[in-house]
Amino acid sequence: MTEQSLRAHSIIVEFSGLxxxxxxxxxxxxxxxxxLIGPNGSGKTTLINVxxxxxxxxxxxxxxxxxxxxxxxxxxxxxRGIMRSFQxxxxxxxLTVRENIEVAAIAKGLSRxxxxxxxxxxxxxxxxxxxxxxLASALNYGDERRVEIARALAASPKYLxxxxxxxxxxxxxxxxxxxILARLPQERNLGIIIIDHDMPLIMRLCHRLQAIAQxxxxxxxxxxxxxxxxxxxxxxxxxxxxxxxxxxxxATPHA
Numbered sequence: 001m002t003e004q005s006l007r008a009h010s011i012i013v014e015f016s017g018l019x020x021x022x023x024x025x026x027x028x029x030x031x032x033x034x035x036l037i038g039p040n041g042s043g044k045t046t047l048i049n050v051x052x053x054x055x056x057x058x059x060x061x062x063x064x065x066x067x068x069x070x071x072x073x074x075x076x077x078x079x080r081g082i083m084r085s086f087q088x089x090x091x092x093x094x095l096t097v098r099e100n101i102e103v104a105a106i107a108k109g110l111s112r113x114x115x116x117x118x119x120x121x122x123x124x125x126x127x128x129x130x131x132x133x134x135l136a137s138a139l140n141y142g143d144e145r146r147v148e149i150a151r152a153l154a155a156s157p158k159y160l161x162x163x164x165x166x167x168x169x170x171x172x173x174x175x176x177x178x179x180i181l182a183r184l185p186q187e188r189n190l191g192i193i194i195i196d197h198d199m200p201l202i203m204r205l206c207h208r209l210q211a212i213a214q215x216x217x218x219x220x221x222x223x224x225x226x227x228x229x230x231x232x233x234x235x236x237x238x239x240x241x242x243x244x245x246x247x248x249x250x251a252t253p254h255a
Contacts, residue, residue: 011057161193
Protein backbone atom coordinates (compact mmCIF):
# COMPACT_ATOMS: atom_id res chain seq x y z
CA MET A 1 0.00 0.00 0.00
CA THR A 2 1.31 3.46 -0.91
CA GLU A 3 2.34 5.58 2.05
CA GLN A 4 -0.16 8.37 2.70
CA SER A 5 1.78 11.05 4.51
CA LEU A 6 3.49 14.38 3.98
CA ARG A 7 6.96 14.46 5.52
CA ALA A 8 9.78 16.93 6.07
CA HIS A 9 13.09 15.28 6.92
CA SER A 10 15.89 17.06 8.82
CA ILE A 11 15.16 20.52 7.41
CA ILE A 12 17.76 23.27 7.81
CA VAL A 13 16.95 26.79 6.58
CA GLU A 14 19.22 29.82 6.83
CA PHE A 15 18.51 33.46 6.00
CA SER A 16 21.60 35.69 5.73
CA GLY A 17 23.51 33.38 8.02
CA LEU A 18 20.70 33.13 10.58
CA UNK A 19 19.44 29.58 11.10
CA UNK A 20 15.64 29.77 10.91
CA UNK A 21 15.09 26.00 11.08
CA UNK A 22 17.62 23.68 12.68
CA UNK A 23 17.22 20.01 11.75
CA UNK A 24 13.41 20.00 11.97
CA UNK A 25 11.36 17.00 10.87
CA UNK A 26 7.58 16.71 10.60
CA UNK A 27 5.03 14.17 9.42
CA UNK A 28 1.35 14.58 8.62
CA UNK A 29 -0.92 11.62 7.93
CA UNK A 30 -4.10 11.68 5.91
CA UNK A 31 -7.15 11.88 8.13
CA UNK A 32 -5.54 13.90 10.93
CA UNK A 33 -5.08 17.49 12.04
CA UNK A 34 -1.65 18.52 13.28
CA UNK A 35 -1.29 21.74 15.24
CA LEU A 36 2.01 23.53 14.65
CA ILE A 37 2.54 25.84 17.60
CA GLY A 38 5.24 28.13 18.93
CA PRO A 39 6.02 31.80 19.67
CA ASN A 40 6.22 34.43 16.95
CA GLY A 41 9.40 34.02 14.92
CA SER A 42 9.88 30.39 15.91
CA GLY A 43 9.97 29.07 12.33
CA LYS A 44 6.42 27.75 11.85
CA THR A 45 5.61 29.64 8.65
CA THR A 46 9.09 28.96 7.31
CA LEU A 47 8.43 25.23 7.71
CA ILE A 48 5.14 25.56 5.81
CA ASN A 49 7.02 27.46 3.10
CA VAL A 50 9.51 24.60 2.84
CA UNK A 51 6.71 22.04 2.49
CA UNK A 52 5.05 24.02 -0.29
CA UNK A 53 8.28 24.98 -2.07
CA UNK A 54 8.32 28.73 -1.42
CA UNK A 55 11.56 28.35 0.58
CA UNK A 56 14.45 26.08 -0.41
CA UNK A 57 16.25 24.55 2.57
CA UNK A 58 20.01 24.33 2.92
CA UNK A 59 19.53 20.62 3.53
CA UNK A 60 16.74 18.13 4.14
CA UNK A 61 13.97 16.65 1.98
CA UNK A 62 10.20 16.85 1.56
CA UNK A 63 8.21 13.78 0.53
CA UNK A 64 4.53 13.35 -0.31
CA UNK A 65 3.08 9.83 -0.28
CA UNK A 66 6.61 8.51 -0.63
CA UNK A 67 7.62 10.75 -3.55
CA UNK A 68 10.55 13.13 -3.08
CA UNK A 69 9.34 16.64 -3.91
CA UNK A 70 12.48 18.51 -2.91
CA UNK A 71 13.32 19.63 -6.46
CA UNK A 72 9.74 20.58 -7.43
CA UNK A 73 8.43 24.14 -7.76
CA UNK A 74 5.40 25.26 -5.71
CA UNK A 75 2.94 24.82 -8.60
CA UNK A 76 4.08 21.24 -9.14
CA UNK A 77 3.72 20.47 -5.44
CA UNK A 78 0.19 21.87 -5.60
CA UNK A 79 -0.56 19.45 -8.43
CA ARG A 80 0.67 16.65 -6.15
CA GLY A 81 -2.03 17.67 -3.67
CA ILE A 82 -0.37 20.14 -1.29
CA MET A 83 -2.42 23.32 -0.86
CA ARG A 84 -2.10 26.17 1.62
CA SER A 85 -3.50 29.41 2.94
CA PHE A 86 -1.37 32.42 3.87
CA GLN A 87 -1.19 34.73 6.89
CA UNK A 88 -2.30 37.49 4.51
CA UNK A 89 -5.32 36.53 2.43
CA UNK A 90 -4.60 36.39 -1.31
CA UNK A 91 -7.91 36.42 -3.17
CA UNK A 92 -8.57 37.74 -6.67
CA UNK A 93 -10.44 40.87 -5.61
CA UNK A 94 -11.73 41.66 -9.10
CA LEU A 95 -13.49 38.26 -9.31
CA THR A 96 -16.66 37.16 -7.56
CA VAL A 97 -16.59 34.81 -4.59
CA ARG A 98 -17.77 31.95 -6.81
CA GLU A 99 -15.20 32.70 -9.50
CA ASN A 100 -12.39 32.68 -6.93
CA ILE A 101 -13.28 29.11 -6.06
CA GLU A 102 -13.93 28.05 -9.67
CA VAL A 103 -10.40 29.11 -10.64
CA ALA A 104 -8.84 26.48 -8.38
CA ALA A 105 -11.16 23.73 -9.62
CA ILE A 106 -10.44 24.57 -13.27
CA ALA A 107 -6.69 24.58 -12.55
CA LYS A 108 -7.12 21.04 -11.22
CA GLY A 109 -8.62 19.97 -14.55
CA LEU A 110 -12.39 20.34 -14.12
CA SER A 111 -14.56 21.83 -16.87
CA ARG A 112 -16.20 25.21 -16.25
CA UNK A 113 -19.51 23.47 -15.56
CA UNK A 114 -17.94 20.97 -13.16
CA UNK A 115 -16.01 23.76 -11.45
CA UNK A 116 -19.23 25.71 -10.95
CA UNK A 117 -20.89 22.74 -9.26
CA UNK A 118 -17.85 22.17 -7.05
CA UNK A 119 -17.77 25.85 -6.12
CA UNK A 120 -21.47 25.91 -5.22
CA UNK A 121 -21.04 22.86 -2.98
CA UNK A 122 -18.16 24.49 -1.13
CA UNK A 123 -20.04 27.79 -0.85
CA UNK A 124 -22.90 25.95 0.84
CA UNK A 125 -20.51 24.13 3.13
CA UNK A 126 -18.85 27.38 4.21
CA UNK A 127 -22.15 29.31 4.51
CA UNK A 128 -21.13 31.64 1.68
CA UNK A 129 -23.65 30.70 -1.00
CA UNK A 130 -25.67 33.89 -0.55
CA UNK A 131 -22.51 35.90 -1.30
CA UNK A 132 -21.45 33.93 -4.38
CA UNK A 133 -21.91 36.81 -6.84
CA UNK A 134 -20.29 39.47 -4.66
CA LEU A 135 -16.83 40.71 -5.59
CA ALA A 136 -14.18 39.36 -3.27
CA SER A 137 -13.12 42.96 -2.61
CA ALA A 138 -16.44 43.53 -0.80
CA LEU A 139 -15.93 40.77 1.78
CA ASN A 140 -15.04 41.30 5.40
CA TYR A 141 -11.85 39.70 6.65
CA GLY A 142 -13.50 36.64 8.20
CA ASP A 143 -15.37 35.86 4.98
CA GLU A 144 -12.17 36.33 2.99
CA ARG A 145 -10.55 33.68 5.17
CA ARG A 146 -13.36 31.20 4.51
CA VAL A 147 -13.28 31.82 0.76
CA GLU A 148 -9.52 31.24 0.73
CA ILE A 149 -9.91 27.88 2.47
CA ALA A 150 -12.83 26.89 0.22
CA ARG A 151 -10.70 27.77 -2.80
CA ALA A 152 -7.91 25.54 -1.56
CA LEU A 153 -10.37 22.67 -1.12
CA ALA A 154 -11.67 23.15 -4.67
CA ALA A 155 -8.32 21.80 -5.89
CA SER A 156 -9.05 18.47 -4.12
CA PRO A 157 -5.89 18.51 -2.01
CA LYS A 158 -4.45 15.59 -0.10
CA TYR A 159 -2.82 17.93 2.42
CA LEU A 160 -4.04 21.37 3.47
CA UNK A 161 -1.68 23.75 5.30
CA UNK A 162 -3.44 26.61 7.07
CA UNK A 163 -1.44 29.55 8.39
CA UNK A 164 -3.57 31.31 11.05
CA UNK A 165 -6.93 30.50 9.43
CA UNK A 166 -8.94 32.09 12.26
CA UNK A 167 -7.04 35.39 12.21
CA UNK A 168 -9.43 38.35 12.04
CA UNK A 169 -12.49 36.27 12.91
CA UNK A 170 -14.79 36.89 15.83
CA UNK A 171 -15.62 34.08 18.25
CA UNK A 172 -18.72 32.96 16.33
CA UNK A 173 -16.89 32.90 12.98
CA UNK A 174 -13.97 31.04 14.53
CA UNK A 175 -16.28 28.39 16.02
CA UNK A 176 -18.04 27.92 12.68
CA UNK A 177 -14.73 27.45 10.92
CA UNK A 178 -13.56 24.97 13.55
CA UNK A 179 -16.69 22.84 13.03
CA ILE A 180 -16.03 22.71 9.28
CA LEU A 181 -12.33 21.91 9.65
CA ALA A 182 -13.00 19.16 12.18
CA ARG A 183 -15.06 17.23 9.63
CA LEU A 184 -12.69 17.53 6.68
CA PRO A 185 -10.05 14.88 7.48
CA GLN A 186 -12.51 12.01 7.54
CA GLU A 187 -14.87 13.35 4.87
CA ARG A 188 -12.08 14.02 2.37
CA ASN A 189 -9.26 11.73 3.55
CA LEU A 190 -7.33 14.93 4.07
CA GLY A 191 -4.36 15.80 6.27
CA ILE A 192 -4.38 19.31 7.78
CA ILE A 193 -1.65 21.38 9.43
CA ILE A 194 -2.87 24.40 11.37
CA ILE A 195 -0.75 27.27 12.65
CA ASP A 196 -2.72 29.47 15.01
CA HIS A 197 -2.29 31.46 18.22
CA ASP A 198 -5.86 30.70 19.30
CA MET A 199 -4.85 28.02 21.79
CA PRO A 200 -8.39 26.94 22.78
CA LEU A 201 -9.11 26.32 19.08
CA ILE A 202 -5.86 24.40 18.61
CA MET A 203 -6.43 22.27 21.71
CA ARG A 204 -9.96 21.29 20.72
CA LEU A 205 -9.36 20.75 17.04
CA CYS A 206 -6.00 19.00 16.68
CA HIS A 207 -5.18 15.33 17.06
CA ARG A 208 -1.47 15.98 17.59
CA LEU A 209 0.76 18.96 18.31
CA GLN A 210 4.29 19.86 17.29
CA ALA A 211 5.88 22.77 19.10
CA ILE A 212 8.75 24.79 17.62
CA ALA A 213 10.87 27.46 19.29
CA GLN A 214 13.95 29.22 17.92
CA UNK A 215 13.91 26.98 14.86
CA UNK A 216 13.92 23.67 16.74
CA UNK A 217 11.25 21.15 17.66
CA UNK A 218 10.79 21.25 21.43
CA UNK A 219 7.88 18.84 21.73
CA UNK A 220 5.57 16.64 19.69
CA UNK A 221 2.86 14.12 20.44
CA UNK A 222 -0.65 14.09 21.86
CA UNK A 223 -2.33 17.39 22.71
CA UNK A 224 -2.43 16.87 26.47
CA UNK A 225 1.16 15.64 26.51
CA UNK A 226 2.68 18.51 24.52
CA UNK A 227 0.83 21.37 26.20
CA UNK A 228 2.21 20.28 29.60
CA UNK A 229 5.85 19.98 28.55
CA UNK A 230 8.04 22.41 30.53
CA UNK A 231 9.92 23.44 27.36
CA UNK A 232 6.64 24.37 25.65
CA UNK A 233 5.36 26.32 28.63
CA UNK A 234 8.67 28.18 28.93
CA UNK A 235 8.67 29.03 25.21
CA UNK A 236 5.28 30.69 25.54
CA UNK A 237 5.57 32.35 28.94
CA UNK A 238 9.21 32.36 29.98
CA UNK A 239 11.03 30.40 32.64
CA UNK A 240 9.30 32.18 35.53
CA UNK A 241 5.94 30.79 34.41
CA UNK A 242 6.90 27.19 35.10
CA UNK A 243 6.30 27.56 38.85
CA UNK A 244 2.84 29.05 38.25
CA UNK A 245 1.42 25.92 36.57
CA UNK A 246 1.13 27.64 33.16
CA UNK A 247 -2.53 28.59 33.13
CA UNK A 248 -2.14 29.94 29.59
CA UNK A 249 -1.47 26.46 28.21
CA UNK A 250 -4.40 25.00 30.14
CA ALA A 251 -6.82 25.86 27.38
CA THR A 252 -10.09 24.08 26.71
CA PRO A 253 -9.33 20.33 26.76
CA HIS A 254 -9.14 18.40 23.54
CA ALA A 255 -12.55 16.92 22.71
